[in-house]
Amino acid sequence: MAEPKKIIIDTDPGIDDAMAIFLALRSPEVEVIGLTTIYGNVYTTLATRNALHLLEIAGRTDIPVAEGSHVTITKGTKLRIADFVHGADGLGNQNFPPPKAKPIAESAAAFIVQQANLYPGKVTVVALGPLTNIALAIELDPAFPKKIGQIVLLGGAFAVNGNVNPAAEANIFGDPDAADVVFTSGADVLAVGINVTHQVVLTDADRDKLAQSDGKFARYLCKILEVYFSYHHDAYSTRGVYLHDPTALLAAVNPSLMTYTEGVVRVQTNGITRGLTLFYNKQKRFGEVTEWSNKPTVKVAVTVGCSHRCEIGHGAAYGLIKYYDWSSLMNGEIPLMVVSCFTIHMNQQSRVAAVGEIASVQFLLQKSTTLRLTLEQLTC
Ligand SMILES: [Ca+2]
8 A cells, every 4th residue: 555645634523623633543545644624613712722621532642743823824814713613622522521631832823734744745734724824824834835745625516505604615605805805826736525425424323323333433433423413403404414524624634535726726815795605617707906916836636536436445444435336326326435433324305516527427417316325444
């Protein structure tokens, strides 16, 4: 197997952050070389405490935690904290005891820059919260965008409504100025927006399966998930939860799980559409100079799934992975992907940004009712 990809998870734990962190720790394709923390689901101080706590639960206190910014990059924006989604403690109101370990002395931005310098082109940052720390890393070292291997970020709502308001997705809304810096930095950026993550739903039935497991992670997750389910039921009338952060994490572990398009993304930083991510597909050449002209392109995930049948052997990241051919959808079969301990149903009625050449894939997706990912490893 190839050398594991070095990843730093920038995170605001967060129930789905906890799932993503555990998933990363269970994935031999990646080596988690650090966690960096940011406000979002909770304030930064609590995010740091939760990151340390999750590593303690996982028995991985060898992984350093660097505390991130307590304020947005402009320092002037009131923070939006989503404790109503994840509980006052960010982890389902379980009031876990404080962790024994402490964060390292370096700030998140300094740590990310240091690691990018140590392993040029080899480090992937998986950003699961507002993008302040990443923008600060770019400010700290203008060469950072070329030294970092890739920035895989959970953020944006491409051609769909946001989840904070119709315009904005939560992580981008948390610091739109920072997000615009990251999207236009020239780094290899891969954005996974809620147009994709809303296709990946952990249902009540899936949670029941999780509850039957004696696995350490499964038992822990069942404790903290109640608050998250209750929020989704109230906000979306669903009997299931969106797996935002695990989906973005999987894009870093195995990019072939998704399809992508490429173009320029700018972020609206003020007004009623503050936090809006607007994708320019370059299909039209504008005669006049625009705010999108001469900006570097980024990759944006469009669908989650796989277009061909293949298997990756046991012991790989999330165990046995099976991808079923989309053609099975045409025959009314339900394609199945086995990944790890969660069963993830993808609601194919969800709106997917139908962009360019993959519109045909979109059409096939709509033919199906469910697509299942089972994340086996976390029940081990
Ligand atoms: Ca998060």
